[in-house]
Amino acid sequence: MAVKKNEVTGEWGYYGTITHKGKVIHRYKKRGGFKRKGEAIKAEQAYRENFDVAKIMRPSLVELVDQFLPFWKTQVKPSTADQEEKVYKKLIRELGDKDFYEPKVLQAYINECDSKYSKRYVEKIYFSLTRLFKFAVREEIIETSPMVKVYKDARAGEQKKEMSFFExxxxxxxxxxxxxxxxxxxxxxxxxxxxxxxxxxxxxxxxxxxxxxxxxxxxxxxxxxxxxxxxxxxxxxxxxxxxxxxxxxxxxxxxxxxxxxxxxxxxxxxxxxxxxxxxxxxxxxxxxxxxxxxxxxxxxxxxxxxxxxxxxxxxxxxxxxxxxxxxxxxxxxxxxxxxxxxxxxxxxxxxxxxxxxxxxxxxxxxx
The missing domain is CATH 1.10.443.10 (Intergrase catalytic core)
Known part of the structure; x- marks a missing residue:
C-alpha cells in the first residue's frame, strides 16, 4: 500500500499488491488524479476495501469442470457421464474466455443457443450449467448460483417436429x-x-x-x-x-x-x-x-x-x-x-x- 506524487503533473496516485494466503493475487496502479496526498490515500483504501478477493480466486471454467466431473461420475451411469462430458467440453470451447459467473453472460449464451439448437438440446445445456454451479455452491466456491437468474425459452408455441419413419x-x-x-x-x-x-x-x-x-x-x-x-x-x-x-x-x-x-x-x-x-x-x-x-x-x-x-x-x-x-x-x-x-x-x-x-x-x- 503506497501513494506517490507525479513530479511532472504534481498529482498524487497510488499503487500496491493484494495478497491471499501469502500469495500475490493482484497488482494495481493509478498514476494520478488526486491533488492532495490524503485524497490518494483514501482512494486506495476504498479500492482495497471494495476489491472482491473471492472473484479473483474463482477457478476458470476448465478448472471448475475438472473438479466437477470426478464427482458427477460417481452419481450417474458411465454412459450418462460420457455423454454429458461432451456438453461440458462444448461449454469450455464457447464460454472459456468469458466471465461465466455473471448471469448476464450466461443468459446471452442461452439465448444464442435458443436461436440455433433444438429445445431439447438447449435444455441439456441449461441443466448441465445448473448442475455445475450447484456443485460450485456446495464446494463453497461461490455463495449463490448465477443460474437462478437465467431462464430458457419454454417455446410454448413451438410445434413438435413430425417423426420420420418407414412404412x-x-x-x-x-x-x-x-x-x-x-x-x-x-x-x-x-x-x-x-x-x-x-x-x-x-x-x-x-x-x-x-x-x-x-x-x-x-x-x-x-x-x-x-x-x-x-x-x-x-x-x-x-x-x-x-x-x-x-x-x-x-x-x-x-x-x-x-x-x-x-x-x-x-x-x-x-x-x-x-x-x-x-x-x-x-x-x-x-x-x-x-x-x-x-x-x-x-x-x-x-x-x-x-x-x-x-x-x-x-x-x-x-x-x-x-x-x-x-x-x-x-x-x-x-x-x-x-x-x-x-x-x-x-x-x-x-x-x-x-x-x-x-x-x-x-x-x-x-x-
Whole structure:
C-alpha cells in the first residue's frame, strides 16, 4: 500500500499488491488524479476495501469442470457421464474466455443457443450449467448460483417436429438395394425389433437364440465407449432388459448372415454380431444408411430420408397401427420397446390418437 506524487503533473496516485494466503493475487496502479496526498490515500483504501478477493480466486471454467466431473461420475451411469462430458467440453470451447459467473453472460449464451439448437438440446445445456454451479455452491466456491437468474425459452408455441419413419413397403424397397448380408441383417434387426442403436451395436452372437427365435437385450454401446476394452454398459433403464421374439423374415436374414460370419477369424459367442471383436461404429452405421437411402431414391423408390433412431420409430408406428386388429396392447408394445406404457404414450401420442380416431369412425359407421 503506497501513494506517490507525479513530479511532472504534481498529482498524487497510488499503487500496491493484494495478497491471499501469502500469495500475490493482484497488482494495481493509478498514476494520478488526486491533488492532495490524503485524497490518494483514501482512494486506495476504498479500492482495497471494495476489491472482491473471492472473484479473483474463482477457478476458470476448465478448472471448475475438472473438479466437477470426478464427482458427477460417481452419481450417474458411465454412459450418462460420457455423454454429458461432451456438453461440458462444448461449454469450455464457447464460454472459456468469458466471465461465466455473471448471469448476464450466461443468459446471452442461452439465448444464442435458443436461436440455433433444438429445445431439447438447449435444455441439456441449461441443466448441465445448473448442475455445475450447484456443485460450485456446495464446494463453497461461490455463495449463490448465477443460474437462478437465467431462464430458457419454454417455446410454448413451438410445434413438435413430425417423426420420420418407414412404412413396411418403404422398408422393403430400402432393403432391396442392399446386397451385403451383414447390412441386410443389421438394418432388418433395427426395423423389425425396434431396438435402440446402442442395443443393436452391443449384440453378440450369444444373445441370439435361433432355437427359441429370440434376441436378449442386456447391454448397450455408447459411442464414446466403442473403442474401450469393455465398450458395453448396462442398458438405458431397468425396462430395457428384455428378451423379444424375432419374426420369420428377420430369422432368415440373420441365418444367411450367420453362414458368412462363420468365416471370420474372430467368430464365436463373444463376437459382436454387427462388428467383430469391437462393435460397428455409429458413424459407419450412419453413413451406410445414408448411402442406401440415396441409392433407393436414385432408382426412383421415393422413400423418406430417416435417421438410425427413426428405425425404432418405424417399428413403434408399425405396431401401434396394427395392435387393435391383431390382439396385442400398448403394454405389449412398451415391453418390446423396453419402455414404460407412459413413455410410449408420451412419445407416440399422435399415433395412438390416430388409432382412436379409426375406432370412432368404425363405431359411427356401424351404427
Amino acid at each position: 413396411p413397403d418403404e422398408f422393403k424397397r430400402y432393403l432391396s438395394v442392399i446386397e451385403d448380408p451383414r447390412d441386410r441383417a443389421m438394418f432388418s434387426t433395427l426395423y423389425w425389433m425396434g431396438i435402440r442403436k446402442g442395443e443393436m451395436m452391443g449384440l453378440q452372437w450369444k444373445d441370439i437364440d435361433f432355437k427359441n427365435k429370440t434376441i436378449s437385450i442386456s447391454k448397450t454401446v455408447i459411442t464414446l465407449n466403442r473403442l474401450k476394452d469393455n465398450p458395453c454398459t448396462p442398458p438405458k433403464t431397468k425396462n430395457s432388459y428384455r428378451t423379444i421374439s424375432m419374426p420369420k423374415s428377420l430369422i432368415k436374414e440373420l441365418d444367411e448372415y450367420l453362414e458368412f460370419a462363420k468365416t471370420f477369424t474372430c467368430f464365436g459367442p463373444e463376437m459382436f454380431v454387427f462388428g467383430d471383436d469391437k462393435p460397428i461404429s455409429a458413424e459407419t452405421l450412419r453413413r451406410k444408411n445414408i448411402r442406401y437411402i440415396k441409392e433407393a431414391n436414385r432408382r426412383g423408390y421415393g422413400i423418406p430420408e430417416i435417421r438410425i433412431h427413426d428405425f425404432r420409430h418405424s417399428h413403434a408406428s408399425y405396431l401401434i397401427n396394427n395392435m387393435a386388429q391383431n390382439g396385442f396392447s400398448d403394454f405389449d408394445i412398451a415391453k418390446r420397446l423396453g419402455d414404460t406404457v407412459e413413455t410410449i404414450h408420451s412419445v407416440y401420442a399422435h399415433w395412438f390418437k390416430a388409432g382412436d380416431d379409426k375406432i370412432i369412425d368404425f363405431m359411427d359407421n356401424d351404427n
